[in-house]
Amino acid sequence: MGDLSISDEDVAEADLVTRRGTFRSVAFRDPIDGHEHLALVYGETKMRENVLVRVHSECVTGDIFDAMRCECGDQLNAALDAIVQAGSGVLVYLRGHEGRGIGLVAKVRTHVLQDHDGLDTVDSATALDLPVDTRDFGPAARVLKYLDIQSIRLMSNNSDKIHALESHGVTVAARVPLLAQATDHNLRYLIAKRDRLGHHLPHLDAFSHGRLDPADA
Numbered sequence: 001m002g003d004l005s006i007s008d009e010d011v012a013e014a015d016l017v018t019r020r021g022t023f024r025s026v027a028f029r030d031p032i033d034g035h036e037h038l039a040l041v042y043g044e045t046k047m048r049e050n051v052l053v054r055v056h057s058e059c060v061t062g063d064i065f066d067a068m069r070c071e072c073g074d075q076l077n078a079a080l081d082a083i084v085q086a087g088s089g090v091l092v093y094l095r096g097h098e099g100r101g102i103g104l105v106a107k108v109r110t111h112v113l114q115d116h117d118g119l120d121t122v123d124s125a126t127a128l129d130l131p132v133d134t135r136d137f138g139p140a141a142r143v144l145k146y147l148d149i150q151s152i153r154l155m156s157n158n159s160d161k162i163h164a165l166e167s168h169g170v171t172v173a174a175r176v177p178l179l180a181q182a183t184d185h186n187l188r189y190l191i192a193k194r195d196r197l198g199h200h201l202p203h204l205d206a207f208s209h210g211r212l213d214p215a216d217a
């Protein structure tokens, strides 16, 4: 694991001017999953320790269309803001990760079960005989290695993601919380992430006893 590295033929880099500032866009084709992913590099990160990093799983509905049923779009924006504020960092955008790896059609099918039958994000997947999480974080590890990053501070609430990156050889020096505001629309999803998937979401402590009104938080 982690032996296969990204080769130069599978990478293209250019400056990318964005509303937040100028990033280095590093597009790469992963040798194992075959998807084309994107790393956005801000400031100096080569050979650095404790680089602020977000490894973000693609969510078309949340990232592009600002859907409020998940907090993906909020996390993406907050992570980019934090990187710019820190003066350097990397956002790795992983394709093929829709619905924790089940794909876009299947993800929207789980939304039907969530909306009509009240199932949560976990049960709606298993009810369809779909895996709860099949994401492979190997591509993120490989691009961080390609970028010569020595160690990272990972913006995430998910310990499993840290373990996955470490299993691919990434040194995770610290976890930086990335807490999205709870709303009427995402609260059930956030609580399921906390209670079913073990994410660290201390800002939801007010909802420990089945209270589902974010106005109480």
Ligand SMILES: [Zn+2]
Pocket (backbone or CB within 6 Å): 059, 061, 062, 063, 070, 071, 072, 073
């Ligand atoms: Zn999402």
